[in-house]
Amino acid sequence: MSPLNGSLLRRSVLTVVTASALSTMALHAEPLSRPFSDRTVPAITAQMKPKGMAMAQGSFRKAEAPVSGGFSISEEGGKTVLTLSGDFKTNDMAPDLWVAFSPSATPLAMSKAPAYPLKPGTYTLLTKLQSSKGAQRYVIPASIDLKAQKSVLIWCQKFNATMAWAPLKP
Numbered sequence: 001m002s003p004l005n006g007s008l009l010r011r012s013v014l015t016v017v018t019a020s021a022l023s024t025m026a027l028h029a030e031p032l033s034r035p036f037s038d039r040t041v042p043a044i045t046a047q048m049k050p051k052g053m054a055m056a057q058g059s060f061r062k063a064e065a066p067v068s069g070g071f072s073i074s075e076e077g078g079k080t081v082l083t084l085s086g087d088f089k090t091n092d093m094a095p096d097l098w099v100a101f102s103p104s105a106t107p108l109a110m111s112k113a114p115a116y117p118l119k120p121g122t123y124t125l126l127t128k129l130q131s132s133k134g135a136q137r138y139v140i141p142a143s144i145d146l147k148a149q150k151s152v153l154i155w156c157q158k159f160n161a162t163m164a165w166a167p168l169k170p
Contacts, residue, residue, distance in 0.1 A: 054072040054073065054074050055073045055074055055075065055080070055146070055170065056072070056073040056146070056168040056169060056170055057070065057071065057072040057073070057169060058070055058071060058152065058166035058167055058168060058169050059166055060088070060090070060152075060154065060164040060165065060166045061164060061165055061166060062164060063108055063116040063161075063162040063163055063164055063165055064091070064094075064114060064115055064116055064156070064161045064162055064163050064164075065090050065091035065094065065163045065164065066090075066091070067088075067089065067090045067154070067163065067164035068087055068088065068089045069084060069085040069086075069087040069088030069089060070084075070085045070088070070166065071083060071084050071085065071088075071152055071166060072085075073140070073146065073168070079139050079140075080139070080140040080142075080146065081137055081138065081139055081140065082099065082126065082137070082138045082139075082140055082152070083135070083136070083137050083138075084134075084135060084136040084137075085135060086134060086135040088133060088134060088135065088136070089132065089133040089134075090132050090133070090154050090163045090164050091132060091163055092132040092133065094132070094156045094159075094161070094163055095156065095158050095159075096128075096156055096157045096158035096159075097128065097129035097132065097154060097155070097156055097157075097163065098125055098126070098127070098128055098129060098154075098155050098156075098157050099125075099126040099127055099128075099129055099138060099152065099153070099154060099155075100118075100123045100124060100125050100126060100152070100153040100154075100155050101123065101124045101126060101144060101146075101149040101151070101152060101153070102118075102122060102123050102124075102149065102150060102151045102152075102153055102165070103122075103148050103149055103150055104122070104150055104151060105150040105151055105167050105168075106151075106167075107122070107123070107150075107151050107153060107162070107165055108162060108165060110122075111162070115159065115160065115161040115162070116161065116162035117160040117161065117162070118153070118155060118160060118162060123153060123155070124144055124149070125157075126138055126140060126144065129154060146168075149168060150167060150168055151165050151166060151167050151168055152165065152166050152168065153165045
């Protein structure tokens with residue numbers, strides 16, 4: 001092997017090793033949302049841990065109002081969490097919106113358009129909706145038996161109008 005070929009081979013190996021190291025660092029990089037001095041190793045390690053696998057997920061369907069986005073339910077840190085997707089959006093003019101569960105996979109089958117009212121006792125309220133759009137997270141208390149629930153609803157309590165719903169799919 002000539003000295004030129006040996007030098008070229010060493011540079012190629014060094015380039016591959018460097019590229020591999022840089023790509024690994026990029027995969028585990030922390031966003032620059034705060035100064036470097038504020039970052040800690042435990043925070044970086046916590047970000048690298050994968051979130052819980054989805055126990056259920058689905059896409060919202062229109063009822064009273066146009067809707068986009070979906071949800072997932074997963075176990076995180078020993079808690080069951082409902083997460084609405086970043087592209088979630090429903091009627092921003094509707095007051096008093098709540099997240100609810102229904103034991104029916106077709107919760108609107110027994111109600112009529114346009115409001116799709118819910119009958120008392122046919123749903124379980126989780127909590128008030130934080131916002132009519134965007135990613136949101138809600139801890140589901142152990143008192144709600146998810147095995148008995150078949151759908152998630154976005155519901156206007158003031159006017160008893162269902163904005164959107166989604167079947168729970170494993």
